[in-house]
Amino acid sequence: MAVAKLKKPAIAQWVEEAMSHAGMSQSDLARRLSDRLRVDFDRSKVNKIVLGKRKVSADELFAIEEITSFPAPAALRNTPQAERMPKVLQIPLLDTVTAGKLKAPSSQIPMEDVPLLAFADLGRGDWFALKVEQDADSMDRVSPPGSTLLINKADRELRSGRCYIFSVDGETTYKMWQDGDPAYLAPFSTNPSHKPIFIRRKRAFDVIGRVKRTVLDL
Template sequence: MYVRSTPPQANYTETVFARGAASRTLRRMNKPLKNPDLGRRIKALRDALGESQAVFGERFHVEQPTVARWEKGSLPARAILPQLAALAGMPEPEFFYGDGPVKTVPLVSWVAASGFAQMTPTHAVDAERHLTIGDLPSGDYFALSVRGDSMDRVAPDAAIIIANRNEIELQHRKFYVFESRGETTFKRAMLRPRLRLDPYSTNPEHEPIFPPEPESVRVLGRVVRVITDL
């Protein structure tokens, strides 16, 4: 006698449910990954370069809509990621996985790593160019190119320093950009036993600067980062 075997209804339902869940999982896996912070970094980089999405895309041989998707958080192709980081002048991990979006910082002039010297104003309108810097806390930043070797233990000649205008209250042994009578210098603040502006150098010829009175020196900002080539 021939008996037709029919799977129990419960098993059939479980199978359909499992297939549906697997299908939904595959659809989720096939969706492009998103990184909104990276999108904001890419937009900040493009803005710093002063380029439209179309012109920016030409650097990577992609069309304007692709750049628009990047800025909304879609991940660029793997081969393009190192190019973006290099263009931003940042290490790849910092550019891709930093805690927040990059900031556009104006490189406004140079500063003497020696005695006080004349320099141009530290305002964005006077910027030579703009830098894209990642992982900076909230602040009002400007960048300066270093000239001289009196601070070469932290910032050699031709390095770029990033200073925060919002941090002007002196702290012992911290680094600042100082201004006096229209001239500026980059030094370490030593508050005890009295204010002096110390060099931080491998060159023993550099000597501290002792302002005649604290009021004769103005703090333009605390130096929070140094960018240098190896």
């Protein structure tokens, strides 16, 4: 008696077709997903997806689309699960920034071939990331040395008590804005030696973007 072959779930069939389209193995896709999503995504997880034994979250689906250049059918993209999941953004990590002494802005302008970091639930904006230097501690109450800062260049409206990347006299720094007469860039540190930077009218002064999130790997 012949045994009926079970039909694969649509998501499993699409992932298999996407890998074939891109000429990728399960190990290749697992490695790329690990890099893109910054999670441990091994071959066994891809194998379970292809066998129909593991669900695919919306951020994983979007990442597979981008990696393989193989769009998912509308029926898969418009599932209730996908609608609930936040969109994952690829943020370029451009450079390091001090949180103490001012530093020349060597790469505030986006460049090709920079590392991309994946983050969700950031909202609309023009995003880039900077790394706080290991010896920078003037903002360590909110961003310890080694932290990754996510900056929105589209959000430059100054509000007292919020943190921004500033350019002062052509050099960059990470500080908290404080209204006043004069206004000043305030450190937020456990180190009492750090002093505020007062903003005078004659000083060249610009806001590069607001720091929306700090991420620190332990």
